[in-house]
Amino acid sequence: MLKTNMKLKNPEIIQELLRAIVEESYNEVKEEKMLLCMECGDVDLYIAISNNERLQEAINKNFELDEFGEVIDRNSYNELIEDLHEYYIDIFRTIGLFDYFPSGYYQVKGETRLSETDMLGPKKMFYAPFEDALVSENE
Template sequence: MQTTKKLINEVEVENILRKMVKDAYEQIKDEQVLLCMECCDVDLFVAADSHPELEEAIKKNFELDIYGEIADQKSYSDLLKELDEYFVQLHIKSGYYDYFPAGFYTVNGREEESETDILAPKGIFYAPFEDAAK
């Protein structure tokens, strides 16, 4: 995990992100779900809302104002963007999902194009389309 801001608790933040990826997989592992990478289906900003421990871990790296909020919102926003990119990569490289990059696929004997990168629970689809379930 590489971020512009040096994190004092990098291992803690990374472990939380890895747990979030695993938990998300556990929730959908037996379902025919296609996750669009450009449609915010895999998005740290959305996922973080239900993981207050991530917010608390991130806060440890910033000076807080008198209300307990992060004082430097620009640095915080920049860090979240970097962590979001890492979060997406964790999904792709986790081994829990099949990754289908944008491109052409043969589905039921016809050529189909996916304009976006797609993730799906491992072993459920052979291409990034609903009618490509195994």
């Protein structure tokens, strides 16, 4: 559930766009057999906004804009983006498309490996947060 410190004019649209971005990310990483790093920019709302004009417009509808189309109240904008970023990360964790791998030690191909960051992988594709830890190769 989307919770923000400000009342949004269009929360349903923003939720729908963020969910679509997460689903698109899933399709891309599943096809490429990749992992997403939670702290490395792979799951970053700022990047998602900069690459999605519809999301930018939906967020901006909640603010007064100057003659150049820029948000006037940058502090409120930044607070909203922080709230949306938390929600965005939560979608990745709860949508049911990804396995979550917290940082820590994992056994991969007979050796102990350390993952220093939290990672996400397409559901049931990886057994550990490493590109060579594919479930199909471990069976």
